[in-house]
Amino acid sequence: MSQILVITSGKGGVGKTTTTANIGVGLAMRGHKVALIDTDTGLRNLDLLLGLENRILYDLVDVTSGRVAYKKALVRHKKFENLYLLPTSQVKDKSAVNPEQLVTLCAEMKKEFDFIIIDCPAGIEQGFKTAIAAADTAIVVTMPEISAVRDADKIIGELGRADKENVKLIVNRIRPQMVEKGDMLDMGDIDEILSVACIGQVPDDENVVVATNRGEPVITMNGSTAGQAYKNIVARICGENVPFLKPQKEGFFARLKKLFGLL
Amino acid sequence: MLDVLKRVFGMSEKKSGAVAKERLQVVLIHDRASISPEIMEKIKEEIITVLSKYMNINRADMEIALENDSDSVALVANIPVNSMRHAR
Ligand SMILES: Nc1ncnc2c1ncn2[C@@H]1O[C@H](COP(=O)(O)OP(=O)(O)OP(=O)(O)O)[C@@H](O)[C@H]1O
Ligand SMILES: [Mg+2]
Numbered sequence: 001m002s003q004i005l006v007i008t009s010g011k012g013g014v015g016k017t018t019t020t021a022n023i024g025v026g027l028a029m030r031g032h033k034v035a036l037i038d039t040d041t042g043l044r045n046l047d048l049l050l051g052l053e054n055r056i057l058y059d060l061v062d063v064t065s066g067r068v069a070y071k072k073a074l075v076r077h078k079k080f081e082n083l084y085l086l087p088t089s090q091v092k093d094k095s096a097v098n099p100e101q102l103v104t105l106c107a108e109m110k111k112e113f114d115f116i117i118i119d120c121p122a123g124i125e126q127g128f129k130t131a132i133a134a135a136d137t138a139i140v141v142t143m144p145e146i147s148a149v150r151d152a153d154k155i156i157g158e159l160g161r162a163d164k165e166n167v168k169l170i171v172n173r174i175r176p177q178m179v180e181k182g183d184m185l186d187m188g189d190i191d192e193i194l195s196v197a198c199i200g201q202v203p204d205d206e207n208v209v210v211a212t213n214r215g216e217p218v219i220t221m222n223g224s225t226a227g228q229a230y231k232n233i234v235a236r237i238c239g240e241n242v243p244f245l246k247p248q249k250e251g252f253f254a255r256l257k258k259l260f261g262l263l
Numbered sequence: 264m265l266d267v268l269k270r271v272f273g274m275s276e277k278k279s280g281a282v283a284k285e286r287l288q289v290v291l292i293h294d295r296a297s298i299s300p301e302i303m304e305k306i307k308e309e310i311i312t313v314l315s316k317y318m319n320i321n322r323a324d325m326e327i328a329l330e331n332d333s334d335s336v337a338l339v340a341n342i343p344v345n346s347m348r349h350a351r
Pocket of ligand 2: 016017018040045119120121
């Protein structure tokens with residue numbers, strides 16, 4: 001049975017596109033046939049993260065408006081041959097694709113793909129409504145930061161109102177040293193507040209920037225903590241029971257505080 | 264001495280992570296109940312209408328808000344009464 005996932009967040013810039021690219025590559029590396037659909041019309045980015053920006057001929061709007069068949073618009077990844085991208089238009093805006101069009105498209109693509117992953121734009125307007133329409137699972141990406149969690153809560157509410165029952169959470173850009181000092185919301189806090197099943201805790205990692213620079217998602221970089229976290233997320237999506245990564249070793253201040261705690 | 268040390272290492276003050284959590288819990292109660300300031304104002308007006316039948320209340324100093332105790336939500340109203348009306 002194929003699955004349609006939407007990666008969403010409410011707040012902008014928390015890592016939806018990064019998450020989409022990494023999960024897509026990870027599933028393709030495991031041999032699944034994967035299509036990624038960029039629905040951030042007007043602000044196209046997923047092509048860049050995958051290093052496919054120079055190979056785009058047609059886009060999502062060409063497909064939904066009936067100008068070309070979706071297979072013609074798909075861009076196949078050079079290295080991961082099971083991975084395809086359906087880029088969006090960089091010139092049109094969010095109103096160019098409506099929810100029904102995406103539902104129809106995904107129903108057709110489902111016959112060919114094991115996974116369809118939809119990268120959602122920020123916000124809760126039309127672009128969001130279109131992006132979630134076809135999905136059977138929604139993955140909400142947030143950061144351990146007060147406004148990002150609030151927006152995630154809002155999105156979770158919206159997903160509920162849209163009858164999306166299968167909702168999962170990924171917390172991105174965790175900084176273990178700050179969590180340890182008590183200066184960042186920790187997983188327990190976020191769990192308690194949002195009470196949505198968490199499938200990923202991704203540390204803040206410079207390698208994400210390096211990977212983006214190269215157009216090769218961080219999941220392909222050995223030794224990167226974010227890459228490992230994405231591998232674990234992919235395993236969980238595939239139904240494996242993987243324990244969460246241990247936070248890295250404690251910082252200087254934590255040790256010092258413990259010392260004083262003994263007095 | 265220990266107090267000074269504690270302050271230096273930020274132990275006496277509540278950690279910002281805990282502050283964030285508390286603030287989130289409160290703000291989400293409002294968000295989730297989606298009680299807009301307009302609706303809150305309406306609730307206030309209706310309470311005033313009902314109470315005014317029985318007493319003179321001080322509208323200016325009246326406070327009403329959703330409050331979040333550790334594990335429960337309460338609508339807390341503080342309504343100063345100027346005088347009681349005679350029973351009709
Ligand atoms: N785990 C991470 N560690 C370090 N940097 C990260 C991490 N995740 C994302 N970033 C960086 O954060 C920025 C935003 O990421 P991304 O574009 O994936 O977010 P988005 O949610 O898709 O944004 P938008 O709402 O604009 O679509 C990028 O510069 C990205 O490299
Ligand atoms: Mg994006």
